[in-house]
Amino acid sequence: MTESSELQTERSAKTRQILGMKGADVKESSIWKIRLQLMKPITWIPLMWGILCGAASSGNYHWALEDVLKSAACMLLAGPLLTGYTQIMNDYYDREIDAINEPYRPIPSGAIPLNQVVIQIWFLLLSGVGLAYVLDRWAGHEFPTITVLAIAGSFLSYIYSAPPLKLKQNGWLGCYALGASYIAIPWWTGHALFGDLNPTIIILTLFYSFSGLGIAIVNDFKSVEGDKALGLKSLPVMFGVTTAAWICVAMIDVFQAGVAGYLMTIHQNLMATLLILLIIPQITFQDMYFLRDPIKNDVKYQASAQPFLVFGMLVTALALGHANI
Numbered sequence: 001m002t003e004s005s006e007l008q009t010e011r012s013a014k015t016r017q018i019l020g021m022k023g024a025d026v027k028e029s030s031i032w033k034i035r036l037q038l039m040k041p042i043t044w045i046p047l048m049w050g051i052l053c054g055a056a057s058s059g060n061y062h063w064a065l066e067d068v069l070k071s072a073a074c075m076l077l078a079g080p081l082l083t084g085y086t087q088i089m090n091d092y093y094d095r096e097i098d099a100i101n102e103p104y105r106p107i108p109s110g111a112i113p114l115n116q117v118v119i120q121i122w123f124l125l126l127s128g129v130g131l132a133y134v135l136d137r138w139a140g141h142e143f144p145t146i147t148v149l150a151i152a153g154s155f156l157s158y159i160y161s162a163p164p165l166k167l168k169q170n171g172w173l174g175c176y177a178l179g180a181s182y183i184a185i186p187w188w189t190g191h192a193l194f195g196d197l198n199p200t201i202i203i204l205t206l207f208y209s210f211s212g213l214g215i216a217i218v219n220d221f222k223s224v225e226g227d228k229a230l231g232l233k234s235l236p237v238m239f240g241v242t243t244a245a246w247i248c249v250a251m252i253d254v255f256q257a258g259v260a261g262y263l264m265t266i267h268q269n270l271m272a273t274l275l276i277l278l279i280i281p282q283i284t285f286q287d288m289y290f291l292r293d294p295i296k297n298d299v300k301y302q303a304s305a306q307p308f309l310v311f312g313m314l315v316t317a318l319a320l321g322h323a324n325i
């Protein structure tokens, strides 16, 4: 390896560490960088996007300083605080499995003492619930909707990762919990911050979350052998790789198409058409990459198709806001 490519590899490993991605630098000794790595910043983005969608669907978001500050505070809640809490807690409860499968992670490698991890979990959780309460007061809520969502979301992430329930062990439940956490819960939070969270928004986003379930299944193909050995009932383990890949794409496409159908019923035909146009490239990438070899092409598929799914969420949110739902 030349000196410049060595330097490049080292830089990329450092960036991966800051973002909490695979292939991170393991030599780093700064406790703050390790704390950030444990919070996996790369995973904050979808939840922060969900807040934006909720704000848009409320139909009540204005480009004024106060609304910008409110939404930024809410993104801080959904991303660094509560997703950060979720990720570090997940690594805490997975430390024994990770010691076998991914021993270079900060907890199994001993880069951070366990008591420091526990302190960080509590700090993030309590700061998150505290900020949720501040947001409720700021929004003038009589009922503390955002605080309740923050507590319920934190509880969901606890039962997702921790025994005895450990929802992640069950393919359907674990993937739906992930789908709803990435689509419905942050959407409700953003919507509640600027408007009234109503049953239509709740049901529609829970329906949309089935597409998120499909996205969550994509991540299970890389670990079929390990999951089988550990008794984890992921969909590829239960149905085999090919059938699970078809279930996965069917969930992603059918539920987005269902949302487009709903937009038509509320006369948002332009936005419904836009949403359908955004599903077409996803189907194309499913055919080009994912269905041909889900194990090899999972990451390539996610990187190519995800942007179309997330823009579809925003299109839907804008349509709902416009229709005053």
Ligand SMILES: C/C(=C\COP(=O)(O)OP(=O)(O)O)CCC[C@H](C)CCC[C@H](C)CCCC(C)C
Binding pocket: 047, 077, 078, 082, 083, 086, 087, 090, 091, 094, 132, 146, 149, 150, 153, 154, 156, 157, 160, 168, 177, 178, 181, 185, 186, 189
């Ligand atoms: C830890 C999570 C996914 C990773 O799981 P896994 O163990 O399969 O993968 P790796 O170990 O290989 O990384 C995410 C779990 C999400 C959870 C079900 C719920 C999240 C709740 C939100 C953070 C709540 C936000 C509420 C807010 C917007 C008021």
